[in-house]
Amino acid sequence: MVQKRKLKLKSSARKPLIIVSAVILVIIIIVCFYFNRVGELKSLGYSETAANSIIFKFKYSYIMGLPFNKTLNAAFESDDYIENNLDNYAKIDYEEQEHLITNINKLLDKGYSNNEVSLIISRGDDESVSEFVKRDKVKYIEEFLAVDYAKLENYDRYLAYKEKENDDAETTVLYVNMDFDKEDYVDPLVIDEFDDYVLVNKHRQLSSEYVPDDLVTIDDEYVKADGEIEIERNVAKAFYDMAEAAAEDGMELMVSSGYRSYEDQEEITNTYLELYGQNYVDNYVAKPGFSEHQTAMSLDIASKTVDTFVNSDEYVWMMDNAYKYGFILRYPKSKEDITGYKCEAWHYRYVGKEIAEYIHENNITYDEYYVMFLDN
Numbered sequence: 179m180v181q182k183r184k185l186k187l188k189s190s191a192r193k194p195l196i197i198v199s200a201v202i203l204v205i206i207i208i209v210c211f212y213f214n215r216v217g218e219l220k221s222l223g224y225s226e227t228a229a230n231s232i233i234f235k236f237k238y239s240y241i242m243g244l245p246f247n248k249t250l251n252a253a254f255e256s257d258d259y260i261e262n263n264l265d266n267y268a269k270i271d272y273e274e275q276e277h278l279i280t281n282i283n284k285l286l287d288k289g290y291s292n293n294e295v296s297l298i299i300s301r302g303d304d305e306s307v308s309e310f311v312k313r314d315k316v317k318y319i320e321e322f323l324a325v326d327y328a329k330l331e332n333y334d335r336y337l338a339y340k341e342k343e344n345d346d347a348e349t350t351v352l353y354v355n356m357d358f359d360k361e362d363y364v365d366p367l368v369i370d371e372f373d374d375y376v377l378v379n380k381h382r383q384l385s386s387e388y389v390p391d392d393l394v395t396i397d398d399e400y401v402k403a404d405g406e407i408e409i410e411r412n413v414a415k416a417f418y419d420m421a422e423a424a425a426e427d428g429m430e431l432m433v434s435s436g437y438r439s440y441e442d443q444e445e446i447t448n449t450y451l452e453l454y455g456q457n458y459v460d461n462y463v464a465k466p467g468f469s470e471h472q473t474a475m476s477l478d479i480a481s482k483t484v485d486t487f488v489n490s491d492e493y494v495w496m497m498d499n500a501y502k503y504g505f506i507l508r509y510p511k512s513k514e515d516i517t518g519y520k521c522e523a524w525h526y527r528y529v530g531k532e533i534a535e536y537i538h539e540n541n542i543t544y545d546e547y548y549v550m551f552l553d554n
């Protein structure tokens with residue numbers, strides 16, 4: 179009979195097994211613990227990379243005590259993370275910029291406050307912020323850049339304008355963004371892509387290639403001029419709506435000018451120059467590329483019966499009602515210093531109902547509206 183040997187390990191062989199088991203158990207616990215923490219961080223909003231980095235840098239408890247913050251996430255994802263700046267990252271507003279963390283570090287290093295850093299990165303793009311961080315610390319950051327539509331790239335111009343004019347920060351930012359610190363027609367921005375909201379003035383020129391793509395011809399019954407008048411399709415529609423409403427009030431609205439090409443404007447300028455001289459041209463005639471008529475979004479309105487528009491009932495009706503149809507008086511009497519043009523009672527710009535209503539109610543010009551809300 180074969181005696182079953184009892185399977186019994188010697189005590190000297192049992193010890194390593196216990197140790198190995200214990201080590202495996204500890205590893206399992208650590209791994210579970212780790213994945214649990216990664217999961218928690220990810221559920222807060224942190225990326226996998228940031229979550230790993232947070233755990234390996236032993237910042238899990240710190241981070242879990244804070245609301246999710248995209249700047250912190252970016253910092254933990256970045257090779258440029260600096261532990262001393264951790265509290266700052268948590269208080270700086272995030273911007274989608276390639277060198278965000280590098281630039282934040284440099285700005286903090288120069289002594290800017292968290293709020294100043296937030297403003298600097300929010301008013302510039304990656305390129306302008308990366309340039310700005312090379313400079314020594316500057317003053318008035320909070321004054322200028324707290325204005326919503328301030329631009330970091332214009333900082334030096336704000337400073338120069340403030341020193342010269344001593345206006346408040348908001349006016350300074352508004353006027354510099356409108357290029358009031360530059361001479362008319364000098365170094366203008368040149369625009370070549372069609373856009374319904376385009377702003378044209380003495381600092382913003384349309385290129386000779388700027389041609390609207392959806393022109394229609396205004397119905398003959400509304401034309402008070404020799405030949406055809408073309409205009410952008412939506413502007414024509416809005417004009418017909420407006421003319422019908424005006425007709426119900428006994429008004430007879432007509433159009434005396436619409437789209438004018440770059441070449442048309444060249445001809446007009448030369449004609450007026452010969453007839454009335456340079457002074458007249460400077461005040462009343464837009465140079466080629468500087469006429470809003472090239473946008474196809476502007477109409478010169480006329481009265482069917484009265485030749486001088488400003489003396490007509492239609493003029494009064496337009497002042498009260500045009501905005502309801504999306505049109506604004508582009509060069510009002512009270513705003514000559516802002517538009518740079520003498521009042522043109524007949525020249526209306528189509529901007530859509532919402533913008534027209536805002537401009538009408540707030541008594542501002544399209545130049546101001548554009549800088550405040552559309553110029554990004």
Ligand SMILES: [Zn+2]
Binds near residue numbers: 477
């Ligand atoms: Zn006009």
